[in-house]
Amino acid sequence: MLMEETSALLTDMYQLTMVQSYLDHGLTDTAAFEFFVRTLPDHRNFLIACGLEQVLQYLQHLHCSEEELDWLSHHDQFSNDFVDYMANLHFGGDVHAMREGTVFFPDGPVLRITASLPLAQLVETRIINILHFQILIASKAARVTLAAPGKLLVDFGLRRAHGAEAGRMAARAGFIDGLSGTSNVLAGMEDGIPIFGTMAHSYILAHGSEEEAFVHYARSHPGNVILLLDTYDTERAAEKVVAIAPQLKIEGIAIRGVRLDSGDLAEHARCVRQILDRGGLNGVTIFASGNLDEYELAAIEAQHAPIDGYGIGTRLTTSSDAPYLDCAYKLQEYAGIARRKTSEGKATWPGLKQVYRTMADGKMAGDVITTEDDRRDGEALIHPVMQSGERLAPSPSPSAIRKHTAHELTILPQQLHSLDVAPPYPVEISDALKQLAREADIRTG
Amino acid sequence: MLMEETSALLTDMYQLTMVQSYLDHGLTDTAAFEFFVRTLPDHRNFLIACGLEQVLQYLQHLHCSEEELDWLSHHDQFSNDFVDYMANLHFGGDVHAMREGTVFFPDGPVLRITASLPLAQLVETRIINILHFQILIASKAARVTLAAPGKLLVDFGLRRAHGAEAGRMAARAGFIDGLSGTSNVLAGMEDGIPIFGTMAHSYILAHGSEEEAFVHYARSHPGNVILLLDTYDTERAAEKVVAIAPQLKIEGIAIRGVRLDSGDLAEHARCVRQILDRGGLNGVTIFASGNLDEYELAAIEAQHAPIDGYGIGTRLTTSSDAPYLDCAYKLQEYAGIARRKTSEGKATWPGLKQVYRTMADGKMAGDVITTEDDRRDGEALIHPVMQSGERLAPSPSPSAIRKHTAHELTILPQQLHSLDVAPPYPVEISDALKQLAREADIRTG
Numbered sequence: 001m002l003m004e005e006t007s008a009l010l011t012d013m014y015q016l017t018m019v020q021s022y023l024d025h026g027l028t029d030t031a032a033f034e035f036f037v038r039t040l041p042d043h044r045n046f047l048i049a050c051g052l053e054q055v056l057q058y059l060q061h062l063h064c065s066e067e068e069l070d071w072l073s074h075h076d077q078f079s080n081d082f083v084d085y086m087a088n089l090h091f092g093g094d095v096h097a098m099r100e101g102t103v104f105f106p107d108g109p110v111l112r113i114t115a116s117l118p119l120a121q122l123v124e125t126r127i128i129n130i131l132h133f134q135i136l137i138a139s140k141a142a143r144v145t146l147a148a149p150g151k152l153l154v155d156f157g158l159r160r161a162h163g164a165e166a167g168r169m170a171a172r173a174g175f176i177d178g179l180s181g182t183s184n185v186l187a188g189m190e191d192g193i194p195i196f197g198t199m200a201h202s203y204i205l206a207h208g209s210e211e212e213a214f215v216h217y218a219r220s221h222p223g224n225v226i227l228l229l230d231t232y233d234t235e236r237a238a239e240k241v242v243a244i245a246p247q248l249k250i251e252g253i254a255i256r257g258v259r260l261d262s263g264d265l266a267e268h269a270r271c272v273r274q275i276l277d278r279g280g281l282n283g284v285t286i287f288a289s290g291n292l293d294e295y296e297l298a299a300i301e302a303q304h305a306p307i308d309g310y311g312i313g314t315r316l317t318t319s320s321d322a323p324y325l326d327c328a329y330k331l332q333e334y335a336g337i338a339r340r341k342t343s344e345g346k347a348t349w350p351g352l353k354q355v356y357r358t359m360a361d362g363k364m365a366g367d368v369i370t371t372e373d374d375r376r377d378g379e380a381l382i383h384p385v386m387q388s389g390e391r392l393a394p395s396p397s398p399s400a401i402r403k404h405t406a407h408e409l410t411i412l413p414q415q416l417h418s419l420d421v422a423p424p425y426p427v428e429i430s431d432a433l434k435q436l437a438r439e440a441d442i443r444t445g
Numbered sequence: 446m447l448m449e450e451t452s453a454l455l456t457d458m459y460q461l462t463m464v465q466s467y468l469d470h471g472l473t474d475t476a477a478f479e480f481f482v483r484t485l486p487d488h489r490n491f492l493i494a495c496g497l498e499q500v501l502q503y504l505q506h507l508h509c510s511e512e513e514l515d516w517l518s519h520h521d522q523f524s525n526d527f528v529d530y531m532a533n534l535h536f537g538g539d540v541h542a543m544r545e546g547t548v549f550f551p552d553g554p555v556l557r558i559t560a561s562l563p564l565a566q567l568v569e570t571r572i573i574n575i576l577h578f579q580i581l582i583a584s585k586a587a588r589v590t591l592a593a594p595g596k597l598l599v600d601f602g603l604r605r606a607h608g609a610e611a612g613r614m615a616a617r618a619g620f621i622d623g624l625s626g627t628s629n630v631l632a633g634m635e636d637g638i639p640i641f642g643t644m645a646h647s648y649i650l651a652h653g654s655e656e657e658a659f660v661h662y663a664r665s666h667p668g669n670v671i672l673l674l675d676t677y678d679t680e681r682a683a684e685k686v687v688a689i690a691p692q693l694k695i696e697g698i699a700i701r702g703v704r705l706d707s708g709d710l711a712e713h714a715r716c717v718r719q720i721l722d723r724g725g726l727n728g729v730t731i732f733a734s735g736n737l738d739e740y741e742l743a744a745i746e747a748q749h750a751p752i753d754g755y756g757i758g759t760r761l762t763t764s765s766d767a768p769y770l771d772c773a774y775k776l777q778e779y780a781g782i783a784r785r786k787t788s789e790g791k792a793t794w795p796g797l798k799q800v801y802r803t804m805a806d807g808k809m810a811g812d813v814i815t816t817e818d819d820r821r822d823g824e825a826l827i828h829p830v831m832q833s834g835e836r837l838a839p840s841p842s843p844s845a846i847r848k849h850t851a852h853e854l855t856i857l858p859q860q861l862h863s864l865d866v867a868p869p870y871p872v873e874i875s876d877a878l879k880q881l882a883r884e885a886d887i888r889t890g
Contacts, residue, residue, distance in 0.1 A: 002447050004631070005609045012603060012628040013642025021644075021665035027651055071634050077666060117651055124645075128604040129612060136607075158457060159573040160769050162581075163610030164450045167574060183457040186449070189516050197458025199466075200569075202776035205784040206472055206562055209889075220466035221522060230788045232889055263789035314769045323768040324605050324759045331647035339650040343675045344708035444677055 001054065005165065006061035008089055009068050011125040016072075019118040020082040029335040031117040032352055033124065034109035035131055036330075041322035045416040046425065048142050048405060049098040049110050050173045051134030053395050055127055056386060059091040062123065085118070093119060095386035098355075100396070101138075101176055101405035102381060103412055105427050108355040108369040109382060110135070117334060124329045132327050133166060137173035140294075140319040142409060144312055145178030146417050147294040148301050152309030154196045155182040156289060157317025170317040176401045178409070183311070191398055196311075198224065198259070204231040211240050218244075218253045226257040226287060229272065234260060238272040242279030257285035257308070265290065266305035273306040285309065293320070294419055338440050349433055350440040355381040363413050370430035446499065450610065451506035453534055454513050456570040461517075464563040465527040474780040476562040477797055478569065479554035480576055481775075486767035490861040491870065493587050493850060494543040494555050495618045496579030498840050500572055501831060504536040507568065530563065538564060540831035543800075545841070546583075546621055546850035547826060548857055550872045553800040553814040554827060555580070562779060569774045577772050578611060582618035585739075585764040587854060589757055590623030591862050592739040593746050597754030599641045600627040601734060602762025615762040621846045623854070628756070636843055641756075643669065643704070649676040656685050663689075663698050671702040671732060674717065679705060683717045687724030702730040702753070710735065711750035718751040730754065738765070739864055783885050794878055795885040800826040808858050815875035 004010065022028060037047060064072070064086045073083045093115025098104060111131065113120045144153060155174040158167035171187035181194030188195035199217055207213035210231065218225045225248075229237035238258065245255055258276070260268045265288040276284050288300070289311030297310060314320065330348050331339050340350035349369065356368045358378035368376050385392055396404075415422040449455065467473060482492060509517070509531045518528045538560025543549060556576065558565045589598060600619040603612035616632035626639030633640035644662055652658035655676065663670045670693075674682035683703065690700055703721070705713050710733040721729050733745070734756030742755060759765065775793050776784050785795035794814065801813045803823035813821050830837055841849075860867045 002449055004447055007631060009630040009634060010603075010609055010612075011630055012601070013630050013633075013640045014628065014644055014648075015642075016630060017642060017662075017666055017669070018644055018648045021648070021662050022651070024665045025661045027661075031647075031651065033647070068634070077669060121645075121647060124647075125604045126609075129606065129609065132605050133607045156457070158455075159570045160577050160772075161574065162578045162607035162763070163614055164455055164571075164574065165608030165610045167455075169608055183459065185454040185456055185458050185461060186452060188458075189454060189513070195458045197460075197462060199459055199463055200566075201786045201788070202476075202478070202566060202569075203459075203463045203466070205776045205786060206467070206476065206779045216470045216472075217462075217466050220469045221462055224462070224522060231786045233787075234789075261788065262791050318607070318763075318768040320768050323763040323765050327605075331650045334651045341646045341650060341676045342678075343646070343706065344679075346707050 001057045001061060003065070006058050006063060007068060008062055008064045008086060008122060011122065015122050015125060017077065019085070019122055020079060022118045022121065023081055023085055028116050028118060030114060031120045031331060032112055032114045032333040033120050033329050034332050034353060035111040035127060036109050036328060037106050037135070038326040038328060039106050041325055043321050043421070044139055045418065045422045046103050046105065046139070046412060047135055048138035048177060049102045049104055049135065050100055050138035050176060051131040051169070052097050052100045052111065052385065054130045054134070054169070055111065056095065056391060058126055058130060059095065059123065059386065059389070062089055062091045064089055090389065091115065091119060091123070092389040094384065094388065096382050097385050098381050099383065099404060101401045101408060103364070103408045104381070105367060105425055107349060107427065107429070108367065109353050112352065112382065128327065128329050132325055134169050134173045136319045136322070136325055137170045137317065138177050140316055140322070141174040141177035141179055142405070143294040143419060144297065144316060146409065147297040147419065148310060152287070153179045154309065154311045155179055155184065155316060156311040156313035158184045160314040161317040166317065172398055174316060175398050177405050178402065193398060198226040199228050201228065201231045204228060210237055211244055214240065214244055215248070218248050218255065219251070222253040225253060225255045226259055227255065228259045228261065230260055230262045234263065234268045235271050235275060238275040242275060242281060245279065245281055255281065255284050257287050259287045259289060261290045265307065266300045266303045269305045269307045287311065289313065291315065298419055337443070338436050340437060340440050342441060349429065349437060351433070351436045353433065357381055359411070362411060364411050364425070366426035366428065368428045368430055369433060371432045371436055374430055374432040376430070446502045446506060448510070451503050451508060452513060453507055453509045453531060453567060456567065460567050460570060462522065464530070464567050465524060467563045467566065468526055468530055473561050473563060475559060476565045476776060477557055477559045477778040478565050478774050479777050479798060480556040480572060481554050481773060482551045482580070483771040483773060484551050486770060488766050488866070489584055490863065490867045491548050491550065491584070491857060492580055493583035493622060494547045494549055494580065495545050495583035495621060496576040496614070497542050497545045497556065497830065499575045499579070499614070500556065501540065501836060503571055503575060504540065504568065504831065504834070505836070507534055507536045509534055535834065536560065536564060536568070537834040539829065539833065541827050542830050543826050544828065544849060546846045546853060548809070548853045549826070550812060550870055552794060552872065552874070553812065554798050557797065557827065573772065573774050577770055579614050579618045581764045581767070581770055582615045582762065583622050585761055585767070586619040586622035586624055587850070588739040588864060589742065589761060591854065592742040592864065593755060597732070598624045599754065599756045600624055600629065600761060601756040601758035603629045605759040606762040611762065617843055619761060620843050622850050623847065638843060643671040644673050646673065646676045649673060655682055656689055659685065659689055660693070663693050663700065664696070667698040670698060670700045671704055672700065673704045673706065675705055675707045679708065679713045680716050680720060683720040686729070687720060687726060690724065690726055700726065700729050702732050704732045704734060706735045710752065711745045711748045714750045714752045732756065734758065736760065743864055782888070783881050785882060785885050787886060794874065794882060796878070796881045798878065802826055804856070807856060809856050809870070811871035811873065813873045813875055814878060816877045816881055819875055819877040821875070
């Protein structure tokens, strides 16, 4: 993660004003905050945990640069004590979290920070910023992979992702959720994700003719010849592919595939398949792109169109049908006492929590959200991952997380695979948690 | 801009494979690409140009690091010549663009890059990534400012923006478009944008009582006392504000404002205003936040609720009702010859273009999109901003751009101020441009 992305000033102003006031008044006891999602957005039956790795990197490198400290010390709202605190910033707290790639539902914690109140408060904004977006994209990408099982699926979304970091995080979240790779070179290089890409329309336009462009490309990249067909006329371009294939074969170059990027993709794929097959190019694959998402994929797949893979761009990296989540990072306990707010429509469950998941017939059967000390049947989903600022295990690779997510999708109840809204998965709030909420309300009422 | 944000590998893989093939086959003549928007998204009557400053910074600092060059040289798809090219990368081209903050419409160019074909190609992905998002947010923010004229409007969106860079770019785009400032400390520090923020619910929850929390905050930040009312019960909290005001006054501390964050904001504002006024706190302002956007603002303003300012978060920084634009960066001319693709539904206007805007009665009356050499009446909107890699003028400050945008909104036809879809603004494609398109099609047909 870049220096600026782990800056303590990458936060909302109110975190700083609150920290100063906590320090002024001695509110420096241990606090626990939990991150959770309040409600499923429209068109989602489940969510996928994602972004823990980036949260841990952020906490490990949390800092204030000299320039930032200088700026703070010249700002009329901040005291010398506060600037000293920021100069000595070090995250020495604990983190409990759900494993990345795990299916989850609203109300239960995804991540808990336990640290002195000022420190746990300060990191709120960036933790939400990291987790919100990656959960959003992972949950969208899971739907994309469910819509086109077994197909090659590539993230093409960098150009319309919301900034550079969104592009990179989306590439990782997509890969974890079953996409085959990304067009994003930097994400591929830094996170070890397979990288895909061949040519754009401009490449064809710059040449005197489509045939010349195809042949030039094949000679430059003989191991990866995938030719873009729709710059002028898709079917005429397919005929040109057939026409140049024999000469390329003599040169030892095999055409691997073609790409369609406009019009009725299923219809063009059928025509192009016929042209290629008639020309003896049965092994050449067809790849499609252009305004795709899980709904388009499902519609094309239902037609059994002869398409071998898809590039999914803008609608994936912006999660366009649900571009944000109703999520929060809330104080659950301070100085050993459970807390919750009771704002209209925004009341939360207090205290330190655990989520237990039970299974039946090899599928997820129901979750219970309860207090941390109330041991229940089933698998506990929240685990310690950082203690006193030290990671308890090395980072799992994106490939390892990808395997876990694939397993999660196999145990997800079948009705939740639907792209439409399914009956909700059973999530129970335990009596112990309800009792804790009553006690918290009596104290503050 | 950070090092990684100006990396030449922050791009789609196909840019690299195309660049290598251009180099292999001597396609290194001058190319011109233009960035434009194809269609207005739903719920938008106009767009605002934004992000030129970041594009210029990117071009000035475009580079490949040693680590990146090493990675490229070990990748089996890249030649030594290509790696040498990337090692010596320097943007020495020209940029023409619309001034940031200018109102614009589909089809016309917002920015043109003129450089050798490989270079102009390589920068496509990041240029779209920068311009797409900032235009999206600036165009959303303009609607927010039109919905609540004269009110204090603050960007609260960092936590649910799509990553760190999105948060920063959104803060800038919002300020340029008339917002008063941002909660984002780093954006405020680096771009000189006013920063706002006081306290969250957790601050109240951590204290033994709401009164104690209010008093502690007032003593820590006597010059900026804005108290959050809805942690437990909004009206009871307003009574507590009245109760503590006399003691704070004795200490020389004036309460500046209160914030509402849940429930029916207009109704709560009326009740709270009454409580404050009865308590002699007529000067205390009311600030509201929570799931706001231009539609909510317009509804609250229509009720003449006594709200003095608003915090606008998630729905602004994700542009939630239109989270992406149909935009493109297309090759317009190569080696002096105009080009265009004719893909179904995606045909574009070829050649180097200019946009002329005419005025009538102090309002914008219509645009003509034409070829660069076809001089028309009205103001030309596309200007040279970089020549041979050198900026032609220093960066305008966000405040200067903000003034320009404010002027643009005053000359925008009144019917386009509507939050609903208005009759389209007249944009004409010139005969000269249509003729150029016919010539391009004949050459490639």
